[in-house]
Amino acid sequence: MDSLGNVIPTRGTSIVFDVAASHGGAMSVLSDFYDELVATQRPGKVYLVHSTGQFRSTESVRVLKYSWPKRNWIFRLAFDLFMAPMLIGVTRAERVVSLQNLMVPFTGKPQTLLVHTPLPFVDVRFAFREAPLLWVYQRIMAPAILYSIRHCELTIVQTRWMREAVLARTGAPSESVQVIPPAVPQTRTKGRDSGVPATAPTFFYPASDVVYKNHALVVEAVEQLQTMGLSGFTVIFTLTGNESTRIVELKRRSESLSLPIRYVGTMSREEALDKISKSVLVFPSYVETFGLPLLEARQAGCLILATDLPFAREVLAGYERAEYFDPFSAASLRDRMADIILGHCQTTGVRGESS
Template sequence: MKIMVFDVPAEAGGALSVLNDFYKEATSCEDKNIEWIFVISTPFLQETENIKVLRFPWVKKSWGHRLYFDNIVAPRLVRKHKVDKVLSLQNIVVPNVDVPQILYVHQSLPFASYRFSFMENKLFWIYQNIIGKKIIDSIKKADKVIVQTEWMKRACAEKAYIKDDKIFVVAPNININIKNFFEANQQSLSTFFYPASGLSYKNHNIVLEACKKLKEKGIKEFKVIFTLKGNENNYIKNLYKEVKAQKLPIEFVGSLTREQVFDLYTRSVLIFPSYIETFGLPLLEAKLHKGIIFASDCPFSHEILDGYENAYFFEPFNERELVRLMSSSINKELEYNKHFNFENDKEIFEKNMIDIIV
């Protein structure tokens, strides 16, 4: 059996993680009669006896190049190699081919309740209103759809007006070796950590506003850690300037190693105000470290945290709710339960994509 795997957008971040994770799954697949053909742009993947890699770096030159590839080159590749199935890891199916297609949807912007205006963010508006329509149309056309969470399964079914029996949930491949757990003490309860990129929907601004209000209340013995440098984009540059001007206790430490992030989960409270996510990995990581978590009151947060006693939710556009939670932590008014069983979470990671594809 020949299976062609398309993922030309993958270059960095979460998209590249999706590609690398599935490549590892394919290399460890016990059925060596499957011939895998990976179609990618710039990343490097090692070819093996049953894995062939086709690279098209020119796809990244412009949107025009990408459209030409998707609509002309991709269908030709499917026909040329006489593949039996197509797996698309890029949110849209390959057009005009007569083979079964499995679609992996991991772009959550079209399904978010928050809608961006064109003036607010042109790229996000395009994803929600133009690319989003292509994604929803692809969901309708695909033979099977794979998503990372139950909330995405419901959202895909509702947006595409289809039954959810062709949509399968497979959580991201997460390999976490927990060495230490959160310790509740004065320092950890007054240290707040937010590991996130500088995208506007990561909502760092709500943390800044909460810090300003805490300072106004005379609460100063705390600090916040962002995994940003302060120069990522105009949104973050302005935020950084205000932090310095207001002399707020927010540290911009830049990117951290996985080990450094895990260490901070054991000695700080996780704040997660993002309002658009597919999975929200830090929520699970902090939970597995038995940490205290302040999370946005959104479907992806509840899917990971419901039933976890050390999780608290706040409306992501209401800094007063976050102020109340941060103040309670600083003043040691929160109850902390360090005895928690994670047996139910193990079931989340037992499924893999190949079982659904083959």
């Protein structure tokens, strides 16, 4: 299989669940999956169950919207345990596809599962005080995810490193876990201006406020660049600065030191792709399955500063405009940014902390 849409049989009735996706990479994957289903002529019927109003029913794809599971975990649990199995029965679906890390229980139907959270499979551990939701995922949700992988007919992951981690952790049969990377349509990225100005470069980081996205490292690196006397550059975060006490403090620190960091808030996918094409993508996240902006920037031909971890090395393998840095060293990122600001960057595709 070379695309997620191919997990849907061409005949019969299938039902796809993804009420979890509402923004970020998960929503991008769902949007591309929907576009693929709509564009593919198939005699079978597909029901798509989700929580936003972004998608519309077509002749071959029937969209079912349920927003109430997003209210809290109790509503989500009620949906998964009762509503989802009922929908499978009502639609008479022969194949169940879950794009939200967990299988649908009590169905008796063959299931395909997309696992896109790396949290059960990484060495980094989060404390409850630091990140309660991530702690819940690693301590409470992880066993359910592992159980789902063991009991689904087919599990899809997005990278080879993730497949190896899943097989090692679950003991699932090798043939039951397959890699299908996200596919960004070339029409979304081609034809854009991917040149980076020789002066006044912009470093762009499209990411949410989750702690492992590592915005603090960028702020610290910019502080060090300012101490070195370097100027004439801008950093853009897709944050408002009010997302959490941690982000509020980062923004306050940025403003008090007059750092050239702009907090612009969320962007549409098209706006983000346009900004990527005119900027240097900086990607300091240290917990990812794939890192979709890396692929989007690669397809646009942009210069990329990426964390030196297996997921980034895999996504950017062979790409000559990528530089790597230690995600736990502000000095490492500072040096890569300084090279670009000073015009000394030599993008060989192999330069980085492990080189």
